[in-house]
Amino acid sequence: MTSVLDSITEPLSVHLKSGTTALHESLDQRIMALAPFSSRERFVCFLRMQLRLHLVTSPLYQSAELQKRLPGLGERNRVDAILADCADFAVTEEQLAEDRSAAAAVWVEEGDAALGWLYTHEGSTLGAAFLLKHARDQLGLSETFGARHLAGHTEGRGLHWRRFKDELDAIELTAEQREQALAGARQAFAFVRASVEALMAAERAADAV
Numbered sequence: 001m002t003s004v005l006d007s008i009t010e011p012l013s014v015h016l017k018s019g020t021t022a023l024h025e026s027l028d029q030r031i032m033a034l035a036p037f038s039s040r041e042r043f044v045c046f047l048r049m050q051l052r053l054h055l056v057t058s059p060l061y062q063s064a065e066l067q068k069r070l071p072g073l074g075e076r077n078r079v080d081a082i083l084a085d086c087a088d089f090a091v092t093e094e095q096l097a098e099d100r101s102a103a104a105a106v107w108v109e110e111g112d113a114a115l116g117w118l119y120t121h122e123g124s125t126l127g128a129a130f131l132l133k134h135a136r137d138q139l140g141l142s143e144t145f146g147a148r149h150l151a152g153h154t155e156g157r158g159l160h161w162r163r164f165k166d167e168l169d170a171i172e173l174t175a176e177q178r179e180q181a182l183a184g185a186r187q188a189f190a191f192v193r194a195s196v197e198a199l200m201a202a203e204r205a206a207d208a209v
């Protein structure tokens with residue numbers, strides 16, 4: 001049984017994971033149910049959904065304040081990779097503008113909630129291994145065409161993720177700040193879910209007409 005003391009002393013990454021597991025499970029199932037790798041058109045919707053998350057978090061990866069708290073942060077930003085993927089698929093300027101404006105509608109401050117947003121985004125690189133395999137097998141994409149943003153880090157996904165978690169867990173937070181971080185992680189999942197519905201589910205509905 002988890003005691004009150006455990007819930008305060010457990011590492012932040014564990015706290016964030018347990019507070020978002022249900023959201024992750026439902027999101028993962030929803031994305032796969034929308035068959036993102038069944039056609040190039042569907043994949044573009046998936047790509048734009050991912051792009052929106054990158055556009056929201058990119059300023060956080062570049063923030064000097066957050067880099068002080070998470071020293072390896074600056075090198076983790078993958079927004080260039082996803083923009084290159086979008087260019088591979090000739091995502092139009094109009095679509096990019098739509099995605100920028102969806103991202104701009106969410107303003108994440110550099111405080112504790114941002115730690116949660118970054119947790120959610122960095123964690124998504126783990127599931128990306130499966131997504132890359134599907135993208136490769138079903139659409140012939142690769143780390144150099146169309147699926148660059150799903151590529152693992154050269155040091156290995158697992159190690160790269162553990163380094164991030166170690167940095168996150170080394171930050172001292174009050175119970176209230178931990179809840180802010182969890183709220184941020186949950187907001188990030190909610191934002192991604194909304195983007196899935198706006199882009200991927202809409203494409204699916206259009207298919208059916």
Ligand code: HEM
Nearest residue numbers: 013017024028031032119120121123124126127128130192
């Ligand atoms: C169909 C899509 C997805 C699949 C199949 C998937 C799958 C996975 C898997 C298998 C892991 C665990 C890997 C491990 O423990 O070694 C994982 C971790 C994670 N994923 Fe996903 N994922 C998907 C989408 C996403 C998305 C869109 C996000 C958020 C934007 C996300 C956020 C996370 C996070 C935060 C973790 C780390 C959990 C932890 O703290 O250990 N995932 N994912």
